[in-house]
Amino acid sequence: MAPVAPRSGDAIFASVERVNAELFTLTYGAIVRQLLTDLEEVEEVNKQLDQMGYNIGIRLIDEFLAKSNVARCVDFKETAEVIAKVGFKMFLGVTASVSNWDADGTCCSIVLEDNPLVDFVELPDTCQGLYYCNVLSGVIRGALEMVSMKTEVTWVRDMLRGDDAFELQVKLLKQVPEEYPYKDDE
Amino acid sequence: MGREVSESCVDSLLTEMVSSYCDRFYANKPDLAARRIEAIGFQVGLQLSERYTMERPRFSDHLEAIKFICKDFWSELFKKQIDNLKTNHRGTFVLQDNRFRWLARMSVDPSPENGDLSQDNPPAENKAAQATSMHLYFPCGIIRGALSNLGIPCAVTADISNLPACSFVVRIKA
Amino acid sequence: MAAIYSLYIINKSGGLIFYKDYGSAGRMDTNDSLRVASLWHSMHAISQQLSPVAGCSGIELLEADTFDLHCFQSLTGTKFFVVCEPGTQQMEALLKVIYELYTDYVLKNPFYEIEMPIRCELFDFNLSQTVQKDCVALLGR
Amino acid sequence: MIVCVAVVGHQNNPLYIQSFTEADDALKLHHIVHCSLDVVDERVNNPKKSGPTLNETFLGLLYPTENYKVYGYLTNTKVKFILVTTDLDVRDADVRNFFRRFHAAYVDAVSNPFHVPGKKITSRTFAERVSTIVKSFGLSSAG
């Protein structure tokens, strides 16, 4: 079958249903704040945000694939590029850049200059150690896991902590092969 | 034109928020979960009302404020207005949205196998209803937040006659 | 009107999560469909193993004298396949559309638990709409 | 020049008050702002006085004293902005423009998820934005 050509991030973003970013931003903010109130421990909040992100990711990936028509990526490099250029654009309307590849191409940084999640946000001193955008790392982790890549996503830079950009380090742990559908005893 | 994000961002965020609160944090305390979700909505409503009432004269009475919610506020959020507004002129307003966006993707499955909600086990019907209502505490909170920020303390409840129609009942505290 | 006999959706672990029969000749009961699903799942996997060249993504089209079987597997491992009249066109496109419906109405339904059998009115509804649509509509895309 | 700007909550509590004079007499500005609330109340409580500008957010000049002018602005959410300036010939347009930008800044400040409604605004960004707005007061519409 003639594979449908992959579409550019902007094209997709233009085509999908969109809503005011404020709603998204404020909602996320309110959630984070409520989590802080309920869970008290910043560490715990980071954990939960990541968890939420993961749960979102494992569902979102399919929509991404369906709407973007991206073919299976040949390698992790390509995957990262697709996430940065198409994924972020398609959902958040911003594009990220990929950099800091390590030698064997299993670890890179996704750098985000602009991030709708943090409009208006200022971290109070009581919340040092909070990874406000931790949901993002979760999403990436979850999504990649669904296409059988176990990854570890960590924050390297965070504008809310005074850095000049948001930088996520994505580390490919292992590429899980398609599990062979039947056991030996069959 | 302000910046935008894909709708599925909001959708999945809300879905996940609700399920986290109902299934993880307050798994078997639906009322607590509900309060939290409502609270989140409240804050959002508060801030949105602050934002969307810029550049407009102050409302002279409750009705004006409610109308604002129905028209401008709603269309900012959902790109559509409330379809029908009823009131008993004694502080109760019913805002009906015939196709409430946040329910648009929701199909409730009455069959008990539906494992989404971890309530004890009431009959599947109201089990499903409860699950859906969990998703409505957020918009209720938004409305309440917006109104109380406009100086109208009130209580907001939602009721779903048949998806995806949904009507919000605003009771203004005398 | 494309004569589609039936539609299957299989989750990545080979469980049948959706089955719809559009009037295939030999009706099958639930167990049959389950069996078909797991069987196809295995065959699909075996076909990948069999492939002499690396990077085979499994059977896409299986032609029998009485029917064609078009299969589409998403990168996340979910398989969609239709059984249809031999030589029916546009099945890949159809499958793509179904995939999108799946993402829109199944995955976005908060009550749907991933990997679980699909019970979503909205999905059924939109699905039947799409399938009713004749090939011209599909060509349009 | 603008000597003081303030945000006052719907319970008439100061949310943000910044004076642009030597710090030691900031207190008198607190006083001015606080007393100007009287006028705001007056305007709001018998609206017929504020005839044409009924329910307009911009309340105009609150105080016609010899030495300074106090302008007011009342948002839909019952939050008041007060501006104290010592230059005696001010164009209404400038003030309106000032308040509009100030309001925008305020809205963004309270959109910070960690801001507690009804509590003081501690945001640094807000402070910076305000000072730039104050600096550019009068210039914008002059050009």
Place this chain on the structure above:
Amino acid sequence: MANFLAQFHTIKNSSDHLVIAVEDVSDLWPIVKSEFEGRLPFKRASLNNKTRNSVSVENLTAEFILTTDSRLRSRFPLEQSLFWFREPYATVVLVTCEDLDEFRTILKPRLKLIVQNDEREWFIVFVSKAPPNNDQATKLAKKVYAKLEVEFSSKKRERCCKLDIQSPEANFWEDLESKIMESIRNTLDRRVQFYEDEIRKLSEQRLMPVWNFCNFFILKESLAFMFEMAHLFEDALREYDELELCYLETVNMTGKLRDFGGVDRGDDQAALLNPGSKPLTQIVQDDSFREFEFRQYLFSCQSKLLFKLKRAFEVASRGYSFIISFSKALALRESILPFCMREVWVITACLALINATASQYNDGPPDIEKEFYRLQGDLYSLCRVKFMRLAYLVGFGAEIERSPVNSALLSMLPWPKPAVWPLVPPDASSEVLVKEKIILQETPRVKHLGIQRKPLPLEPSLLLREANRRRASLSAGNMVEMFEGRPIFNDGSGSDASTKMSPSQKVRASSMSRTNSSPGGFESSIDRPMRLAEIYVAAEHALQHTISNTDLWKSLSSLEEYEKKYLELTKGAADNYHHSWWKRHGVVLDGEIAAVCFKHGNFDLAAKSYEKVCALYAGEGWQDLLAEVLPSLAECQKILNDQAGYLSSCVRLLSLDKGLFLTKEREAFQSEVLRLAHSEMKDPVPLDVSSLITFSGNPGPPLELCDGDPGTLSVTIWSGFPDDITLDSLSLTLMATYNGDEGVKALRCPSAIVLKPGRNIITLPLPPQKPGSYVLGVLTGQIGHLRFRSHSFSKGGPADSDDFMIYEKPTRPILKVFKPRALVDLTAAISSALLINEPQWVGIIVRPIDYSLKGAILHIDTGPGLKIEESHVIEMQSYVDLSQIAADMAKSDAAQKEGSLAVDKNFEQLRLHAGRIEFPNWANNVTSILWIPIRAISDGLARGSSSVSPLRQSIVDGMRTIALKLEFGVSHNQIFERTLAVHFTDPFQVSTRIADKCNDGTLLLQVMLQSEVKATLTINDAWLDLQDGFVHTTKGDGRPTSGFFPLVISPHSRAAILFSICLEMLNAEDEAKALRPESILNIKYGISGDRTTGAHPPVAVESPGPEGARQDLIFRSSLVLQRPVLDPCLAVGFLPLPSGGLRVGQLVSMEWRIERLKDFEENEVSKHNNEVLYEVGANSDNWMLAGRKRGHVSLSTKQGSRIVISILCMPLVAGYVRPPQLGLPEVDETNISCNPAGPHLVCVLPPALSSSFCIPA
């Protein structure tokens, strides 16, 4: 035209009402004058206003003037037109006439002559003197009047009216008035028309150079004045407004510098309410109007009209803005006006306005009223500011409270800018000294409670510098003038150059100049910078010149006077504000009043006002301002010895934002609190410190306790005190969340505690609580005599309002007390029986159910027939039963590490003290087993059973009980009681039967031994002591025939021993006295068992060693043998059972045949010999018997008579069971022969298989 001005002015002042001319043709005026003037002023009149709409005016004053009067003498036509407003508005022609001829010849022509000049509005009053009784005369008069009417009246205008002096008609006067009015109206209209035309003409050429405001003014004001005379005030006012407008325009338009005015003596007193204060001629000079006077003049005219219109409010509002704008104007001219003219003027203006309006105001609608009071307040406070400014200048500055309000008012108010700063008059040195003294004496106002704070400024810039700068600039300027052409000063354009110099430089410059100036003639203080005192004095003198109003000057003359005035003004402002919307203004000014009261030691009043102010600031959270007032309030309370108030003030001070006070200040507050707390207070003061001390449970899960356990609760307390503070006592209340009625419990902190600033963690002992979950309530405590309480939680506490529900967290339960539940379990380790009468180990399993048994104590109480072998120690060891092991495996390996393996090793020997055992620590959390050596005593001898004496043994007689009571829990508060049943038994159960009967009479007695225990028994020896009537066949010791010992019997199996015995011949009497009624079976046996499974070797033998070493136990059991029947008289035969065999649950009828073998003659066995009593006995748990078990059957005494007794029974258990036995109680057994004998045992088959009925495998 300006030269008319004087005239105009005088005219205007002279005439203030309308004039009506009286043309007295026939000298009637003296007669009618009084009545005519009696009509004045006209009650009501309807006139046309400027826009020609008729308005009705009241009490229109007017004056009748004879045309012959000098005032109406002819004037120049020009001025006539100019001052037209004063010309008559109507002309009344008074005539009378007796006969027609006279009329025709004299009167008519004359009248024609009079009325030809149509300028005037005229009408004729015909007066008839004819007496009413004189008909002839009256008729004539009528005739003449008729003629007159014909001549002068026309259709469109009725110009005549007739007055009978003798009998005036009622309607004459109305007629007259209406005619006058008509005339006035017409005249007015015409003149208005005229003036308007004139004015229009002028305004058209407004922009031409020739144009002259003066003319315009005269016309305009004439018009206005005319309106005023006609009581058309509205129109008059409009004219003045237009005039003012026009004036301001022209004044600002024409650039040429005019004389401003305001330099005359008395100008300092505002004249904005009395127009006549100055003649216009003074105001206007060479037809330019002096702004100063003229604007006041205009305003005064306006206000006059406004008052006439009863619009005092408008006067006030116009007045206020007028004052503001006018004061601006004054500011511009400050250099030419006297020193501080502006301030003085404003003061007087405000006061004048206040008095006038206040007196004139009569209440209007409420909102207007509020507004009015606000204006009054504004006027007062404006006045107040200026007054303070003056006071400052003359050196009362030190007395002025440096409060925010004063600072706000004064520090933004520029200093007066006179061209020359007044200099010290030559002879004022003494005054200077006085001021100096004052300055030196004046001590900086100390803040209370040792608060140091930079005092707020009251001056825009330092007075000293300001004044000297102005002097300097002047002096420099003078120099320039004085030393014309001197190069050094020629260059730098003098004044501003030197202003740039600092005073010191200035001094040098000037001194240097002095040296240069050859004639040192002009020695003055010009160039020397003035000292502050000098400035004061100078100002004072200058002011004295400025101020003409004596009492204003008086109030500046001395401090007391100043304060009097100051208070008056402040009060005035405050009170008025209180009546208006501007409450805050009012309250703040109250604060100012309070300050004065305070200074004068009127602390009560001061405190009251301060409280109001504090309440205002606190209520709206203006902490910075509050921080300014609160100390004063505190001070008052301190002085008034209002401890409660003072304390709460201190606490409030402490709870203000940290930034507002220095730490040492805050420490001072704290020390105050402590001082009071420990000082002698009449009664302990309760105090709310919620704002200062907050508390919450520690983060993390709540403390969990089991029902009835005490614990310790740790709580976080935040202290807002700047310093450590010692609380003598502290207690917190717990509130049950669910059951509200469940009251609150207070937890007391046992000892005094010290709170550090900030976060403290304290622990409270927690007595046992009812089940439920608890939250913290209020915190109360004591410092010295001070009882304080705090309700407020730290973050994590409940939300204050619903609006903030977002930040609401439900108050986290801090304590959970669980419902009562099993915390431990005690069970018997073994179910199987132990050996009776032997010391045995009984095992008790102690299983803690996730609850620690630390220090637990077990009370053991053995029931009857059981005693603990004190001699032996009790053993305790950890116990793992297999099921638990499985569970452990399932559990995470973490649990494994914790070591169930290690636990196994635990073993310990314990001693029993007074029936109590203390548990070792290792047993706290692990299941353990307790081995207690006991012995069950039973004195009864075991009984064997045989066909004749069936076994009847019940479970109970082997049963013993152990009552256990476990005390555990943190303070042994938990009790667990259980009574265990322990089962004891003999090793064997013995039953016998005759196995065989040999011909030689030898009987083989089979003794069956059923092992009753779960242990292997070894029989080493057994012998039988036979009862009388039996002997062993073999002359032996009664050992069994076949001696194959040791005989091993495995648990619950059975064995048998054979004895061969035979009957011993003996006669009846021996038989009668049978010594030994029963035989005794003796068994010597050993037991090898494990205590964990059941019976085991007695405790005495420690470990059961090798076979040999085992010491034997003896078991004795009695059994009864029975001699066979010798002379049977009854035979009982057991009829064969039905073939099919027996099945469980199937009815079967058992039958016995009874037959008489011989009659009863000789010895009567039974009374009723033809009846036999039978009884069927069966083991009830094997059989169910239906029908009569016992009863009489008749059996004839004949030999050979027989009957059959049958009874229905149902076997209940399968296997070999003893069948039911038929007994004949009344018949001696020896007389019964059993033939055929019934079977010992019958076989009962299990019930037939059926689906519904399943078989135990």
